[in-house]
Amino acid sequence: MSREDEKNSINMLEEGIYISPKFEKDLLPEFELSREFFEEIYSMPGGEKVKECIQCGTCSGSCPSSYLMDHSPRQIFAMIRAGMRKEVLESNTMWYCTSCYYCYVRCPAGIKITDVMYALKRFALKDKDMKVPDNRPVRFMECFSAMVKRYGRNCEAIFTILYYLSTNPFRMLKHAVMGIKLFIRGRMPLIPKKIKGADDVKKLMEYVEEMER
Amino acid sequence: MIKYAYYPGCSLESTNKAYDISFRAIMYHLGIAMKDIDDWNCCGATAYISLSENMAFTVSARNLAIAEKSGATDVIAPCAACYLTLRKAHEYMMEYPEIYAQVNSALNKIGLSYEGTIKVKSPLEVIIDDVGLDKVRIAVTNPLKGLKVACYYGCQLVRPRHVFDDPEEPVKFEELMKTIGADPVYFPFRVRCCGSSTILTYEQQALRMSKNVLLSAKREGADIIATACPLCQINLDAYQRRIEKEFKIKLNMPVVFFSQLVGLALNYKYKEMALDKSIVSPKKVLEPYLHSQEEVKEGK
Numbered sequence A: 001m002s003r004e005d006e007k008n009s010i011n012m013l014e015e016g017i018y019i020s021p022k023f024e025k026d027l028l029p030e031f032e033l034s035r036e037f038f039e040e041i042y043s044m045p046g047g048e049k050v051k052e053c054i055q056c057g058t059c060s061g062s063c064p065s066s067y068l069m070d071h072s073p074r075q076i077f078a079m080i081r082a083g084m085r086k087e088v089l090e091s092n093t094m095w096y097c098t099s100c101y102y103c104y105v106r107c108p109a110g111i112k113i114t115d116v117m118y119a120l121k122r123f124a125l126k127d128k129d130m131k132v133p134d135n136r137p138v139r140f141m142e143c144f145s146a147m148v149k150r151y152g153r154n155c156e157a158i159f160t161i162l163y164y165l166s167t168n169p170f171r172m173l174k175h176a177v178m179g180i181k182l183f184i185r186g187r188m189p190l191i192p193k194k195i196k197g198a199d200d201v202k203k204l205m206e207y208v209e210e211m212e213r
Numbered sequence B: 001m002i003k004y005a006y007y008p009g010c011s012l013e014s015t016n017k018a019y020d021i022s023f024r025a026i027m028y029h030l031g032i033a034m035k036d037i038d039d040w041n042c043c044g045a046t047a048y049i050s051l052s053e054n055m056a057f058t059v060s061a062r063n064l065a066i067a068e069k070s071g072a073t074d075v076i077a078p079c080a081a082c083y084l085t086l087r088k089a090h091e092y093m094m095e096y097p098e099i100y101a102q103v104n105s106a107l108n109k110i111g112l113s114y115e116g117t118i119k120v121k122s123p124l125e126v127i128i129d130d131v132g133l134d135k136v137r138i139a140v141t142n143p144l145k146g147l148k149v150a151c152y153y154g155c156q157l158v159r160p161r162h163v164f165d166d167p168e169e170p171v172k173f174e175e176l177m178k179t180i181g182a183d184p185v186y187f188p189f190r191v192r193c194c195g196s197s198t199i200l201t202y203e204q205q206a207l208r209m210s211k212n213v214l215l216s217a218k219r220e221g222a223d224i225i226a227t228a229c230p231l232c233q234i235n236l237d238a239y240q241r242r243i244e245k246e247f248k249i250k251l252n253m254p255v256v257f258f259s260q261l262v263g264l265a266l267n268y269k270y271k272e273m274a275l276d277k278s279i280v281s282p283k284k285v286l287e288p289y290l291h292s293q294e295e296v297k298e299g300k
Helices: A002-016 A037-042 A047-052 A058-062 A073-082 A085-088 A102-106 A113-127 A136-151 A156-166 A170-174 A176-184 A199-212 B017-029 B045-049 B054-068 B081-097 B097-108 B123-131 B132-138 B172-179 B205-218 B230-238 B242-245 B258-265 B281-298
Strands: B004-008 B034-036 B074-076 B119-121 B148-152 B183-185 B224-227 B255-257
Touching: A037 A047, A037 A073, A037 A113, A047 A073, A047 A113, A047 B132, A058 A073, A058 A102, A073 A085, A073 A113, A085 A113, A113 B045, A113 B054, A136 A156, A136 A199, A156 A170, A156 B205, A170 A176, A176 B230, A199 B054, A199 B097, B017 B255, B017 B258, B045 B054, B045 B081, B054 B074, B054 B081, B054 B097, B054 B255, B074 B123, B081 B097, B081 B119, B081 B230, B119 B123, B123 B132, B123 B172, B123 B242, B123 B258, B132 B172, B148 B172, B148 B205, B172 B183, B172 B258, B205 B224, B205 B230, B224 B230, B224 B258, B230 B242, B230 B255, B255 B258, B258 B281
Parallel strands: B004 B034, B004 B074, B074 B119, B148 B183, B148 B224, B224 B255
Antiparallel strands: none
16 A cells, blocks of 8 residues: 555545445435344344354355345345344345255354344244245245144145145146156155144144244 | 154155155164154244244154153154254254243143153264164175265255264265265265255256256266255256256266165165165166175075
8 A cells, every 4th residue: 555545545534434426325324224123133042143243254155045145144144233124134135045054054153144044034024014025935934834734744745736826836837747757656645644633733833823923 | 662763754755755665674674673753743844944933943842742752762853854953943942941941831732841852863873873884884785886876965964063974074974885885976065955945936046056966976977876865865856857958968867865775785675775766767877786686586
């Protein structure tokens, strides 16, 4: 750094941080930031570690789907700490998480990143004002829990059919050949078995739902 | 009293019956008794935890509670997703007293409770650590000499914690394959994700991830991929034709469960190990070992 640059940077520091007009429109007014959001994440099991994020980017580098995300995991943590609730909960980041736990084991700050992603999904679903970018993962979870509530177990064939019917029935045709191949090999039993304790499982699920309401 | 309680999981009941059949057979062969968890329910996999953390832990804990009540100390969960979900429920209950209290208050409603004495184990862990490789070595009568096996761990078997093996550089699967006479092939994508359930939601992404795994194994000269996760098997096997079409490559890589290969080495027949249930047939690759089997029979 030349002496001239050094002088300039000192001047900049004295004047306050300089923001180029190009980025000014991206800045959020303070009233849109939410401290409660950070507290929410902070209070979940293991969530206190979020404070210790050093923004190293190991999570983003390890993530097999970060190239598809609106904001990479590293950015998400910066945004959580800044209190950008709406931006975080409306992003597609957590929906692309495949729970491979690569970031989780590598994080030098010991943040349970995968758990935070699950938590973000829950917050996004709970808040009706938040627009979930894609309804497919939501349908996936709904069909899954409907199956288990009814039968106590998940019958994969019926679940897949239910899921495609609720999202895009035409995509089912694409998989027809594969379905038949699996069926021939006895890998697609079409009749779901109901377990004896199905009512117990339903009772458990409803009890928890009631408690969290 | 039987030490091991067995938790097959939904996928082993339907799409991956082969894993169930072969694993039960080799456990029987190795003289390990196990008893199914009575009336087990779905563990919830990754779906519930995205809806409600408590729901996920409670539903999983019902299985652990039943196993505990029956007097078992270990639960064997062959599906990697079940293994992780059950273990996570147990660990979080032990780590956070508030979760422990909440889950038990829900379980009490249906007359159950979970104290926390259960250890959740994967089949590889039971065979390698509990039974021991020496015992397996003695039992092998049809060593799979020269078979180049790519050992695919996937994600949820070794992560997030260092329980059974290293989360990034595991070695035990390869050791088991060496024990049954096969030649394990190291390939870089062996602990990478196959895309798991995103195959239904974001298909393109999952296909790409599976392609990487298959291609990586192919490049290292593997004859066959062995896995210990039913989701990986479905993605790599059933979707392989789609992947070939989508990315215009030729793969033809059979994907089987490790237990099927172990069973073959213990001189079970091709059909007994349900190897004919794979979509990409492993028959051609396994031919040499089937032939020697018949010879042994004729010799007798």
